[in-house]
Amino acid sequence: MRKFFYTVFCLFIAVNIAVSSYVPWNDSRTEKASDVSSQGRISSENLYRQSREALQAGRSNVFQNHPAPPRDIWPNDSVNDSIVHVQDSITEAMDSIFGDNFLKRISQRDTVLPGNAGADTVKVDTLKKRSAGIDVPVEYRASDSLVYDATTRQAYLYGKAQVKYTNMTLDAHKMTMIMDSSKVYAQGKVDTAGVMTEKPTYRQGNDEYVSEEMAMNFKTKKGFIEHVSTTQGNGYVQGMKAKRDSNGIFYMEKGKYTTCDAEHPHFYLALSRMKVRPAKDVVFGPAYLVVEDVPLPLAIPYGFFPFNKKYSSGIVMPSYGDETTRGFYLRDGGYYFAINDYVDLKLLGEIYTKGSWGLSAETNYRKRYRYNGNFFVSFLRSVEGEKNMPDYNVTKSLKVLWTHSKDAKASPNTTFSARVNFASESYERNNLSSMYNPISYTQSTRSSSVSFSHNFTKIGLSLSLSSNLTQNMRDSTIALTLPELSLSLTRFYPFRRSKQVGKERWYEKISMSYTGNMSNSITTKEDKLLHSNLIKDWRNGMQHSIPIDATFQVLKYINVSPSFNFRDIMYTNKIKRSWDEDNQRELQDTVYGFYNLYSWNMALSANTTLYGFYKPWKKLFGDKIIAVRHVLKPSVSLSYSPDFTSSRYGYFDTYVKTDADGNVSTVSYSPYSNGLYGYPSNKTQGTVSMTLSNNLEMKIKSDRDSTGEKKISLIDELAGTLSYNLAAKTRPWSDLSTRIRLKLSKSYTFSMAAVFATYAYAFNESGAVVTSDRTEWSYGRFGRFGGMSQNISYTLNNEKVRKLWNTLTGQGYLNRKNQDENTSQEEETDTEESNIDPNLKSSQKGAKKVKAKVDDDGYLAFSIPWSLSLSYGISMYEDRSKEINVRTMRYPYSFSQTFNCSGYVRIADGWNITFSSGYDFTNHKVSMTTASLSRDLHCFEMSASVVLRPYTSFNFTFRARANELTDALKWDKRSSYSSNIEWY
Numbered sequence: 001m002r003k004f005f006y007t008v009f010c011l012f013i014a015v016n017i018a019v020s021s022y023v024p025w026n027d028s029r030t031e032k033a034s035d036v037s038s039q040g041r042i043s044s045e046n047l048y049r050q051s052r053e054a055l056q057a058g059r060s061n062v063f064q065n066h067p068a069p070p071r072d073i074w075p076n077d078s079v080n081d082s083i084v085h086v087q088d089s090i091t092e093a094m095d096s097i098f099g100d101n102f103l104k105r106i107s108q109r110d111t112v113l114p115g116n117a118g119a120d121t122v123k124v125d126t127l128k129k130r131s132a133g134i135d136v137p138v139e140y141r142a143s144d145s146l147v148y149d150a151t152t153r154q155a156y157l158y159g160k161a162q163v164k165y166t167n168m169t170l171d172a173h174k175m176t177m178i179m180d181s182s183k184v185y186a187q188g189k190v191d192t193a194g195v196m197t198e199k200p201t202y203r204q205g206n207d208e209y210v211s212e213e214m215a216m217n218f219k220t221k222k223g224f225i226e227h228v229s230t231t232q233g234n235g236y237v238q239g240m241k242a243k244r245d246s247n248g249i250f251y252m253e254k255g256k257y258t259t260c261d262a263e264h265p266h267f268y269l270a271l272s273r274m275k276v277r278p279a280k281d282v283v284f285g286p287a288y289l290v291v292e293d294v295p296l297p298l299a300i301p302y303g304f305f306p307f308n309k310k311y312s313s314g315i316v317m318p319s320y321g322d323e324t325t326r327g328f329y330l331r332d333g334g335y336y337f338a339i340n341d342y343v344d345l346k347l348l349g350e351i352y353t354k355g356s357w358g359l360s361a362e363t364n365y366r367k368r369y370r371y372n373g374n375f376f377v378s379f380l381r382s383v384e385g386e387k388n389m390p391d392y393n394v395t396k397s398l399k400v401l402w403t404h405s406k407d408a409k410a411s412p413n414t415t416f417s418a419r420v421n422f423a424s425e426s427y428e429r430n431n432l433s434s435m436y437n438p439i440s441y442t443q444s445t446r447s448s449s450v451s452f453s454h455n456f457t458k459i460g461l462s463l464s465l466s467s468n469l470t471q472n473m474r475d476s477t478i479a480l481t482l483p484e485l486s487l488s489l490t491r492f493y494p495f496r497r498s499k500q501v502g503k504e505r506w507y508e509k510i511s512m513s514y515t516g517n518m519s520n521s522i523t524t525k526e527d528k529l530l531h532s533n534l535i536k537d538w539r540n541g542m543q544h545s546i547p548i549d550a551t552f553q554v555l556k557y558i559n560v561s562p563s564f565n566f567r568d569i570m571y572t573n574k575i576k577r578s579w580d581e582d583n584q585r586e587l588q589d590t591v592y593g594f595y596n597l598y599s600w601n602m603a604l605s606a607n608t609t610l611y612g613f614y615k616p617w618k619k620l621f622g623d624k625i626i627a628v629r630h631v632l633k634p635s636v637s638l639s640y641s642p643d644f645t646s647s648r649y650g651y652f653d654t655y656v657k658t659d660a661d662g663n664v665s666t667v668s669y670s671p672y673s674n675g676l677y678g679y680p681s682n683k684t685q686g687t688v689s690m691t692l693s694n695n696l697e698m699k700i701k702s703d704r705d706s707t708g709e710k711k712i713s714l715i716d717e718l719a720g721t722l723s724y725n726l727a728a729k730t731r732p733w734s735d736l737s738t739r740i741r742l743k744l745s746k747s748y749t750f751s752m753a754a755v756f757a758t759y760a761y762a763f764n765e766s767g768a769v770v771t772s773d774r775t776e777w778s779y780g781r782f783g784r785f786g787g788m789s790q791n792i793s794y795t796l797n798n799e800k801v802r803k804l805w806n807t808l809t810g811q812g813y814l815n816r817k818n819q820d821e822n823t824s825q826e827e828e829t830d831t832e833e834s835n836i837d838p839n840l841k842s843s844q845k846g847a848k849k850v851k852a853k854v855d856d857d858g859y860l861a862f863s864i865p866w867s868l869s870l871s872y873g874i875s876m877y878e879d880r881s882k883e884i885n886v887r888t889m890r891y892p893y894s895f896s897q898t899f900n901c902s903g904y905v906r907i908a909d910g911w912n913i914t915f916s917s918g919y920d921f922t923n924h925k926v927s928m929t930t931a932s933l934s935r936d937l938h939c940f941e942m943s944a945s946v947v948l949r950p951y952t953s954f955n956f957t958f959r960a961r962a963n964e965l966t967d968a969l970k971w972d973k974r975s976s977y978s979s980n981i982e983w984y
Helices: 002-018 044-056 079-084 087-097 099-109 798-809 811-829 838-846
Strands: 038-041 139-142 145-149 154-165 168-178 183-187 201-204 207-210 213-217 222-232 235-244 250-258 267-277 281-284 287-291 294-300 303-306 314-316 319-323 327-337 345-352 357-367 371-384 393-406 414-423 445-456 461-472 477-492 511-525 539-549 552-554 558-580 585-607 610-614 625-641 653-658 664-669 685-701 709-725 736-743 749-757 759-763 769-775 787-797 866-878 893-908 911-920 929-937 940-949 953-960 970-974
Touching: 139 145, 168 213, 222 250, 235 267, 250 281, 319 970, 414 461, 558 653, 558 664, 749 787, 787 798
Parallel strands: none
Antiparallel strands: 038 139, 139 154, 145 154, 154 168, 168 183, 168 201, 183 213, 201 207, 207 222, 213 222, 222 235, 235 250, 250 267, 267 281, 267 287, 281 303, 287 294, 314 327, 319 327, 327 345, 345 357, 357 371, 371 393, 393 414, 414 445, 445 461, 461 477, 477 511, 511 539, 539 558, 552 558, 558 585, 585 625, 610 625, 625 685, 653 664, 685 709, 709 736, 736 749, 759 769, 787 866, 866 893, 893 911, 911 929, 929 940, 940 953, 953 970
């Protein structure tokens, strides 16, 4: 009996040590869980403790009622047969493993020495332990059951099985784990329809691999996978058979690579063999293109797809195509330099078969919480036609773009920004990308600016420095200002006490400020800019402005504001003019020096606000109108400035002109007429200006408003301005300027301004029409209408038209009524108990069914999203090119009208049509007309665009949407616009 006891003890010790890292044992040494999640963590200490408890309890019927695992879990396995005979083979296993000598040694050591009763004499365990295979715990779970076979040291997991080891996770429907070799075999579940679910999914870090069958060794990290699929970058990799080495590299055969995320990809590259380095690249051998399961005769011997997620340098693959004028091309190819974490550089080039080429450089820079920007420069050398032919032409073009912005948090009082958009006159016409972009191609002006400013908050002083450039792309004229310095001092009160005590005194309301400007500018052609002289061709000067004003209240309701303005101008040159009697032409001589000009004026203004209320007669207007309010804002101002044309100021000079007939005349001019800030040219002025502004509103009762009242703007503003010059000897009255603004709706406000001339036309002695000194009012006529301009735009879409139609037909009211009734019915039927979980309530509410929109016949409502933007501009002016009406002394009016429209129509999901056009009523021509059609093909995109007016061109593109394949899988066909030469 004692020998049998030791035999069982040694058997359990050997078995427990071998599987201590995998399976938690209970008293029966078998675990099975049905319809519950089985999970745990195995340790050798627990196994040893459980085995000791089992020995103390006597021999255990460990394998009775043990369910035999299915034979198809692991091929060529005799586990099922061995489990049945486990109890009969215990003795044979002990004899074959340990032998009789081993049992004798154990028996000898398990003795009690005299005098040490109860002491354990086994001091050292001389039994050699077997390797567990892995050295860290393995976490596992299964939703259906878990079965362990102690004889074969295999564990079987059924139903959503999962095994975790370090950073590796394996999920599958069923798994078989071999403890000795750390191997795991995983399979999916095939339903009755033959569809596999709960496929084996292997995850390590950010990488995920899905397959149908998988065998992995957690110790060596090697594996064999069948029908594997994984995601690398923006692409998807599939393979019939794959091997994984210990470094995580996969070797696949009969693979596929695609960027289509559909379950059955619309296209893919069929790869014979490939090597996948996760998150790095895919290198493959012979491959060919397959579209919609149709192999195409497009094959390559080898290739690779990089998937480097790190910021690194690399080659930029060029795009290819053909262009009618310049031939076949390779463009936008080059190299990208990842300089550091703050700056990068991209160098690109393009070359054409007929001699054209181009280079470009672009850099992005960014420093967090400091600044960021982009700089781009491009040079094009375009060759058109053939040498020694009439149409041969070579043009050189340049474009510079620079954007820079500074983070406001870096320095709140300092700003620096740049918006540079410079391009030579011919660049957009020679740039292939701009040629088919109507906005870029027809852009007539470009503006660039670079500015710096700093505020000295303690003294209220601000300094700004800027440079501005304006280009006219039609005639290559540029206006450059470099630099422009501005210094301004915020408004301050020089007479205000530092500590206010009592009421504010009248002189404490006097305030003043200062603004100084210095500028240097030139207006020239772009080809002459670099050859200009800084002193002779550039204009420069300085200007100072000091306004002083105050505001007082007179008679409690009238605001009186006196003001005084002083202006000072400084120039470094002036132009002296004289008459060359021999050559009969005017001579100009530039005199350099320091010249100072100043001017001043003073003004006094008064304004107030008057309110008038009118309550309509209820018998006539009803009781819905509560009141009508009229706001009247009259203002009067008086200004005075001296005669700066007087000789004592020196702002004007004269020279004597003798023409070829001997007629002598005196010509007056200003030597500062070309000055940057002009010159004081006003004669004595004592002007009285009057302005009258009106506002009319009405308050009505409203049931929709929560207050029960609603304001309606009848006339938002109706104003007129007229002035009278007290110092003028002739025509003292100015023209009447009027403006009106009406709020027609919440989203649209109509505004218009018009000028009515005060003085009438008359014939002079020579019969020419001139402006007389007699007013229109003296003839009993209102001021002569000088013209106006107005632009109206509106956007229509399918939703606005539907709402308008429902309103006109009464459907809108019925829909709102039905909606309210449905809402009330839902509220009545929505009875809830107070003891229900609030989260459950919200989930039930969120799960309510939403009725689909149907038409009158019960079918699903058909809708095509569309939008149409309409813009109409009209200008009315006196046409002096026509004869005047002698009876009314008025010129006939002419109109200048323009009409523009643009919009889109989405005829179906993925189909989109856009268009834009216009019409010039003056020239009776259609303006630029373009149309484009785009189609979203899931993993491909197709677009076609045409230009119909004023020239014709087309552009068709079909390409893959993924960035990795957009330049490789594409087809472009485009035309070009050029002036053809008549050869006959």
